[in-house]
Amino acid sequence: MPSSPHASHPAAPHHTLSVLVENKAGVLTRIASLFARRGFNIYSLAVAPTEDDKFSRITIVVDVESAPLEQITKQLNKLINVIKITELHPDHAVERELLIATVRAAPEVRGQVIQLVDVFSGRILDVGHEDLTVSVDDEPARVDDFEELLRPYGIVELQRTGRVALPKIERPARLRGVRRAS
């Protein structure tokens, strides 16, 4: 689940599933274990309650071919607590990810780091003698770029949230919807 410390573009067959579930204990394990049983790696996973606290939305990014993914979504749909699964095509979704990193920023390069954070409309969260803790939230690809540009300074610690996504506010026909029991 943790994003790789390196540039984190998922390789070719990358799918984003948005899974609406009942907000009940154990749901996340059930979902994760369906992927694990087939030996699939979950590339990123983010979960939190929705506007209605009876439900949570899980955004899962996986690297699999479409055929095995179809079997997985069908198996996910069989889980009693899963309400709806939608595959979000990147062209028709808004995606965001948050990155927090502590980076080496000795006085002679500090200005450069701050500038970089500025370019990405990020924030400085904490300041030390040698280090800065910074954050950026953006499209996952931009976050990748930021991470890439930050790396030469020396990353002490880094954490990304995994992506969260919603469909764009447009005609629902654009969704490649994977509907329950259809």
Add this chain to the structure above:
Amino acid sequence: MIAEGQPTNGGRALIQSLEMEGVEAIFGLPGGAILPVYDPIIDSPIRHILVRHEQGAGHMAEGYAHATGRPGVAMVTSGPGATNIVTPLADAYMDSIPMVCITGQVPLPAIGSDAFQEADITGITQSVTKHNFLVTSAADIPRTIREAFHIATTGRPGPVLVDIPKDIVDPNNPASAMDWYWPDSVDLPGYKPNTRGHPKMIKQAAELICRSERPVIYAGGGILKARAAEALRELAELTGIPVVTTLMARGAFPDDHELCLGMPGMHGNYTAVTSMQESDLLIALGSRFDDRVTGKVPDFAPEAKIIHVDIDPAELGKVRRPDVPIVGDCRLVIEELVRAIGDLGGSDAQPDRSPWRSRISGWQEKYPLTYEPSEPGDGLKPQFVLETLRDHTPDDTIVASGVGQHQMWASQHWKFNHPYTWVNSGGLGTMGFSVPAAIGAKVGRPDRMVWAVDGDGCFQMTAQELVTAAAERIPVKVAILNNAYLGMVRQWQEMFYEERYSEVYLSPDLPDYKLWAEAMGCEGMRVEDPEDVLPAIEKANEIDDRPVVIDFRTDHREKVYPMVPAGQSNSNIVVDPSQGEGGH
């Protein structure tokens, strides 16, 4: 009965919930964590059957469900009681058996502390149950039981486990206090099985059927789950299409019907296997393209178009992509299909299939199921024992089998003319299934004669449940086909491991099955000669006040034919050596 709104405790509420669900029997064994629930059982009309091992409780619940179509119920204590029932849950999951299993759990405050007899049973059983619950409040008990039965019995049936901490059922604990209620509906927003097939798909299927020249109906266990045997028969008779019945579907279509081809698959008969292989259309009804049926998947029925009907959308396209996928309840879909074919002209709209029929009867004549009669002094032929048993028991006898050679011979040589007469562990292939499953079936259908056909290896795994049967006066009958070996494994070693018989010899006399049976309160018999087979069966049939065990001493060299070696194409089916080399 506790009245609506009346104060009570979780334990009593649990039992009353089971009563509300119409449960007539619980198979179980108590222990500390489930004790408070066992107390109100004394006052309940529900019959409790005290097993000797929790695995027995699980298989009994399955046997009960197989034979009656109603959910089987098992109840066990926490920790080891719960883990002992994991195998039956997995078995029920694979074979889509409706079952509700109640497990005791340590008190809520102790969960997660490695308390005495704590096991994370919802975690352990997550992948072998349709769903499971950990109940965390007494007030949730009636609702959860209602949901559990709903989930277990609707859509694709399956096992549901309900784990209940001790404190919320213990009348001496304030945490168990609640007011009785019974929910009048279930609220499961994520669970809405589709039962009605899509009309457009059904029409397409009907058209495909009316164009096909070499069709075969591939009937699976889903036919029985959907109570669709009648509908299946109507479809077959309307179209004149032959039917294969998988191991799970034996009895779903009568074996004595002229359109019945019997069992396909690894040990299926030549005609069933080859008809599927050569077909141009497979009408898969509640069947799941198990590897034991398909053999090597890319070579399976290469020319066949596929119509696949299943209540579980995940089965469609899992193994083979269907040309016409239909999600829905088998009975409802078949009824619609019959109507749609009727609209196209019914039996008059069927193409001339006489060449197909004559090819099929050619295979039937050339490759009947055969075996060589036993030589004097050798062991009994297991097929002969089964045929004698078949011919001298009522037509609607329920047969439960273990797993191994005896299972395949039973499925091959029995004539199943009624649905719900074959009780079997197909998907998981669980040795030790038959004795407890037969007991469960007999509890559910006390009016029927119930025979378990078991191997000597299987029998030794769960025979102790005959103590349960004797004590509870459940008169099942057990035929052990005692070949002194783990026979099916021996067969593979003979055929694929150069006759290196590693760890498969069991001995015919250890234990002494007759004495063991008697020690368990059963009638015990041993049969060595062919002429004693029938008298022993007749004697067993007459005993109705206790279980009977017959130790049939069979020929250990006998192998199951036909056989498609694992992983090979069904075209490589090997028939009995007496029918010629290689079988083709």
